Amino acid sequence: MSKRFLWAALVGALAVTAIAGSSTAMTGKTDGSNAAQVLKMSIGSEPPSLDPGLATDTTSSNIILNIMDPLVKLGKPPALNAVPAAAASWKIRGAVVTLNLRKSVRWTNGQPVTAKDYVYGWLRTISPELGADYAYQFEGIKGAKEYTACDPKKADCNALRARVGVKAVGKYTLRVTLVSPQPWFIQQISHHSFLPQHKATIDRYGSKWTEPQNIVTNGPFKLASWKHDASITLVKNTKWRNAKSVKLIRVEHQIIVDATTAENAFSAKNIDVQTTGVASVNIPKWKKTRYWKTFKALGTYYYGFNTKNIPDANQRRAMAISIDRSQIVKYITKSGQIPAKGFTPIGIAGGPSILSQSTMPATAQLSKAKAALAKARNPKRSIRLYHNNAPNHVKIATAVQNFWKQLGLDVTIRPMEWKQYLQFLGPPPNADVDVYRLGWIYDFPDAYNGLVLWKCDSGNNNTNWCNRKFDSLIDKATRTPNTAKRIALYKQAENILTGPQGQLPIMPIYYYAFNMLQRENVKGFVENPTGQWDLAKVSIR
Template sequence: MKSKKLLILLSLLLVVSVFVSACSSGEEPTTPEPEEPTTGEEQTGEKILRTNNSSEPGSLDPALAQGTHESWILNNLFEGLMKHDSTGQIVPGMAKEYTLSEDDLTYTFTLKDDIKWSNGDPVTAQDFEFAWKRALDPELAADYAYQLYYIKGAEAYNSGEGTVDDVAVKALDDKTLEVTLESPTAYFLDLCAFYTYYPVNKAVAEANPDWAKDPSTYVSNGPFTLESWEHNAKIKLAKNENYYDKDNIKLDGIDFDIIEDENTAWQKYEGGEYDILVTLPQAVVAQLKAENNPELQIGADVGTYYFNLNNEKKPFNNKKVRQALVYALDRQTIVDKIAQGGQIPATGIVPPGLLDENGEDYRATTGDFIGYDLEKAKTLLAEGLAEEGMTVEDFNAQGFVLLYNTSEAHKKIAQAAQEMWRTNLGIEIGLENVEFQVKLDREKAGDYDISRAGWIGDYSDPMTMLDLFYTDGPFNDAGYSNPEYDRLIDIAKSTADQKIRFDAMREAEAILMEDVPIVPVYFYTQPYAVKPYVTGVYKIPIQYPTITYADINK
């Protein structure tokens, strides 16, 4: 067993060495000199922050967005009733204040007086009512509509079993919004800062259903406006002069390139073309860490990197086969030798950084569910394949493939998993890379065997990870279904008793990690680089770095 682990380690080291050689045309990554790059301010006379978004957004309509490749931009274009401050706390956004009824079910929000859309229209409570009901409209088919199910009548309307009039969100007047929930929800205010809860200009959207597809018709209520969108190339934002807090917005605009290749993006940052870069090549992260380079920031992230297993495809429908893949993966080697960004080997689905009912870290108090156990993995694979009437040779003859979106980081981790499964279990898994949106579409269609996935929390509660795997959930791409798991999730969502709620979530996670419809790999961190002349950037665990209040000082 030791010799096999050594073989894996040598293979992984070879992968890393090749990657380091390739990341800058055969030379070691170098530290950029802070005084040489030409800033956005020097190029245009304005303060334009330049960066890369890494993937083309599927939509910049808040109701239709479904990932960080969209939310990083949307968080600069829109603002909800609530928002996060620099410490991650929930504070009023478009709302001036709110009250909560004694039964913890009805929120009444009062909007600020001086809030406007980018076209000059006032932001009203009717805009919020319209936006939330629009996101729930079954005809819109919004993947994130389920995040509104906390509102009374929302799920019934979205599933076709109720009407829009049953949805308990109502504008009492232009400045007052009343919302009644199905059950007390401890994190509802967090949800009010999430992009699915952003308002939409009712008059604009009713007049033009395609308003979000063209910058000339795009209307937003946040710190910036959508100036231009050259698909698969560049998105430009401009400061919104109608934003109520515009005096604290120092930038005149933000330019996002759309480049999937991490090495190309790093070269542009290194050459002074970007002021901040979020997705860094792993070898570069390792180099900057070794140098103690002050431009490198290791941001906290509430998220988990994992592989989906298609639970509806033989032999991944067999729990023992899935468990074998889980226990044959050496996560510590992956984070130490491949990821290299301070990530933590995943021992469950809920990452660190979320508090339990006693104010302690949920992951620490709940404990570990999975690990690396090679002998157990071999036994489970043999038993699982036998139950399916298969041998390892039969498995290999199927030509199963691990699907991942284009990225050097994802490629290296996929190669590591491929090698571990081959060496440890004797099974052959091919690799296929596609564009991010293509990967998402294929997962939704069930057109994959194994796929790379990751989830960053939408709000600060373990439920943000656990409800992913509810039967027929919109992001349950593994196709997992367990009635007892669903029952426990329902309990956790229907009570204000925090002990009952957390006990139900712990029990649900234990079931999930026994069934392992997915292969957890590691808990995220988010390494990113910021030029020394850029100030005002901050990172909260459930979002990409906040650049809204950045400044360029040179």
């Protein structure tokens, strides 16, 4: 989620993690006889953007994908196979993918959604003018990378735009030409970046087009209200193509940043589903109740280095292997997380092979860490560690501060509000950043989706690290349809990151698990491994 840091939902969707935003007072109680089919739930942050071209976090993505109708949805785990949605069917011939759109899909203003709406939306997202972080998602499409990189002072960007391999070959037929056959592409287009966009609305309202009074969407719900930093309310779109199957008539998202506040709201029956997070001290208590829900996740919680400030890989290794990951998941997160061996999640296709030479230890290796630090030239002893402001991030940062103190490092912890934090990290990151905290929830179940973050030109690479060999391996993987051969390339790339001689621009800490509190009368509310929930399948009984 989709998606970058999430949040970057990444973080707001995690049970042990509450991310920045402002809490709001709860009104109205829920009970087991909610015949009105109104779902009240908490989310852990204000969505930074509801623009499919600009959203980079799972909080935003979850709202967007419930007010929009993606081409495909991901099916049940672990396979997460593509299931037809706005696309009724598709045909793949080599590097050419033809998508047949449903004629029943309409915008909320009554207009039909056509192939041209996808062409416009995709080209807008990858345009050099928009500067979208997720433009790289489209690099598998012929000509997309060149168009995104276009400098209008040096090249004819319109000509490059015309050569991008996405065309409307009929009112309801979209043809995509890839740079090579890519087995994951159909799953990839479940991501919110690949949604259609309503050109007339964007032209008319500009940056304000996502406000409730302006927005035009095409999904099972409509954006009824957005009280920034307080709440978001969705209502059923009775004109949606499959509206008869949707039970909920309204979904009220209360933005509650503090885990304890969200827990209290749940206990008081003011909300039905609590996704903000649970304070770590309260996790054992909630685990014993019928309300505690756990879902498998594809994602990694990690710390990143600003490699301009900490340029020596020996120091980076020393700091990475001095962290006791087992203590963090046992005593802080306490809800199903697993110490990370490398960046790629163990549960992804080919994960065990990709990670077979990764070197992040579950328990601290202090003597090896001190030896590595001794090899570093002019090691940086005063470290500024940034994280977004949430209780468990603070606790983890404090633990890491203590681990690094044993190396003789003086660590200053600097928390920030989520939206400001994302801006502060760039890329490139603010020069004051030495180490930062982020997480990545996979958008589709292929290791490419995580490894591509660390390419030199990635909009999600906040490390200032650039390795051309790594880039070439990822680029080669996009041209390698054979799964076994592609996994071998991923293994080489992972080794450059976290292997025995890895450069360690990042320190993976643990693999995520999704947890939430949910009332028994809420049916169908599940979180898939990419951090998404489908409100069209939820009901109150």
